[in-house]
Amino acid sequence: MPNADSSAPASAASDLRRIAAALAAPEPLNWVITGDSITHGLVHTQGGRSYPEHLHELIRGELERVRDIVLNTAISGNRIVDLLDDWDRRVASWHPDVVTLMIGTNDASDGGPREVISAADYAASLRDFVARVRALGAVPVLQTPPAIDVANAPERARIGEFAEAVREVASSEDVILVDQFARFAELGAGGVPWGLMNDPFHPSATGHAALALELADVLGIRPEGPRGRTLPLLEGLVTTARLNA
Numbered sequence: 001m002p003n004a005d006s007s008a009p010a011s012a013a014s015d016l017r018r019i020a021a022a023l024a025a026p027e028p029l030n031w032v033i034t035g036d037s038i039t040h041g042l043v044h045t046q047g048g049r050s051y052p053e054h055l056h057e058l059i060r061g062e063l064e065r066v067r068d069i070v071l072n073t074a075i076s077g078n079r080i081v082d083l084l085d086d087w088d089r090r091v092a093s094w095h096p097d098v099v100t101l102m103i104g105t106n107d108a109s110d111g112g113p114r115e116v117i118s119a120a121d122y123a124a125s126l127r128d129f130v131a132r133v134r135a136l137g138a139v140p141v142l143q144t145p146p147a148i149d150v151a152n153a154p155e156r157a158r159i160g161e162f163a164e165a166v167r168e169v170a171s172s173e174d175v176i177l178v179d180q181f182a183r184f185a186e187l188g189a190g191g192v193p194w195g196l197m198n199d200p201f202h203p204s205a206t207g208h209a210a211l212a213l214e215l216a217d218v219l220g221i222r223p224e225g226p227r228g229r230t231l232p233l234l235e236g237l238v239t240t241a242r243l244n245a
Contacts, residue, residue, distance in 0.1 A: 001018055001019075001022045001027075001029060001097035001098075001137075001138070001139070009174075010134055010174070011174040012170070012174050012175055012176045012177070015139040015140075015141075015175070015176050016176060016219075016220065018139055019098065019139060019219055019220065020220050022097065023063065023065070023220070023221070028065065028067035028068050028069070029065070029068045029069075029097040029098065030068070030069045030071070030094055030095055030096045030097050030098075031055070031059065031068065031069065031070045031071065031096065031097065031098045031099075031100075032071050032073055032090075032091055032094050032096040032098070032099045032100070032138075033052040033055065033070065033071065033072045033073070033074065033100050034072070034073045034074050034083060034090055034091065034099065034100070034101055034103075035074040035078070035083075035100075035101055035102040035103040035143075036074060036075065036076060036077065036078045036079070036102070036103050036104075036105055036106050037074070037075075037076035037077060037078075037105075037106075037202065038074075038102060038105060038145065038146070038202060038203060038211075039051070039052060039072065039074035039102050039103075040072070040074040040075060040076045041053065041072065041074070041208065042076070043076075043202075044198040044199065044202035044203065044204060045198075045204065045205040045208055046198065046204070046205060047205075048204070048205025048206075048208065049205065049208065050072070050205075050208045051208040051209075051211035051212040051215060052070065052072040052074075053072075054208065054209065054212035054216075054230060054234065055070055055212060055215065055216065055221070056070040057230050058212075058216055058221050058223055058230055058231070059221065061227070061230075062223035062227040062228055062229070062230060063221070063223050063227075064227070069094070071094055073089075073090040073091065073094075074102075075090075077106060078103065078106060079103065079106050079107045079114070079117075080103050080104070080107055080122060080125040080126060080129065081125055083101075083103065083129070084125060084128060084129065084132075087132065091132070091133070091136070092132075092136060095136075096133075096136060096138045097138055097139065098138060098139045098141065098219075099133045099136075099138050099139070099140055099141065100141040100142075100143060100178075100215065101126075101129060101140070101141065101142055101143060102143035102144075102145060102178075102180065102211075103145070104122065104144070104145040104159070104162040104163065104165075104166065105145045105148070105156060105159065105201055107122045107162055108122075108145075108156050108157075108158040108159045108161070108162040109155050109156050110155055110157075110158065111154075111155030111156075112155070119158065119161045119162050119164070119165040120165075122162055122165055123165040123168060123169050126142065126165070126166065126169040127169055127172075127173060130142070130169065130173045130175055139176070140175050140176070141175070141176045141178060141215075141218075141219070142166050142169065142170045142175050142176065142177055142178070143166070143177075143178040143179075143180050143215065144163040144166045144167065144177075144178070144179050144180050144181035144182070145159060145162065145163060145166075145180065145181060146180045146181055146183075146184040146203055146207070146211065147159070147160075147163075147181050147182075147184040147185040147188065147192070147193070148192070148197075148200055148201035149192045149197065149200035149201065150200075151200075152200040153200035153201050156200075156201055159181075159201075160181070163179075163181035163182075166181075167179065176218065176219070177218075178214055178215050178218045178219075179214075180211055180214055180215075183210065183214045184196065184203075184207075184210070187210060187238070187242060193207070193210075193242070195241030195242050196210055196238070196241055196242075206237050206238060206241040209234040209237045209238050210234075210238045212234055213231065213234050213235060213238065216231065
């Protein structure tokens, strides 16, 4: 994907312009969507579509970009260091044009057998991720992990601190930010968006509809015309879930 602002340092604004120009051009794009179990999108969707699958529908179906590749390389249980340690397989070998990352729910955990890490350590790894993506000539997109039910997942009580770390890295590195944590907190009216959750920290299929809506909105993926059916459908699912929660 060519960089129209190649003479200037990469920024969130220039990256959004790159994506918009690329979506309007005929050359195919490689989209790598990665993270942990939430992005992995299995089990907790109970047969429904995950947010990477909705992105696939929007891009290759409704935008008719049939030669684009939308690849999900997320792995359940992973932390950011696991992704960095498996970089070639998970990211680089696919020659991506856009790489989105949502990870941190496991990084924030202070329970279980893994070493407890600080939000500062996590932020340092996120900066490494951004540098590696930009070195590939691709656009990095950082997503905060969604808000969770801390009362029933106390080992992940630091999740808000880690979401803030994503925001700080996105700001300091001038990277596109999709603030799923803030959106889920908003949908839960400051609490837990029960209608969007399958358990204390995994979104349900409807929760994935909300994740897809926020990601598509920030990236400017808005199919129109007779094929533009998915976004209104997802909006209806989220609205209904909130009313019935």
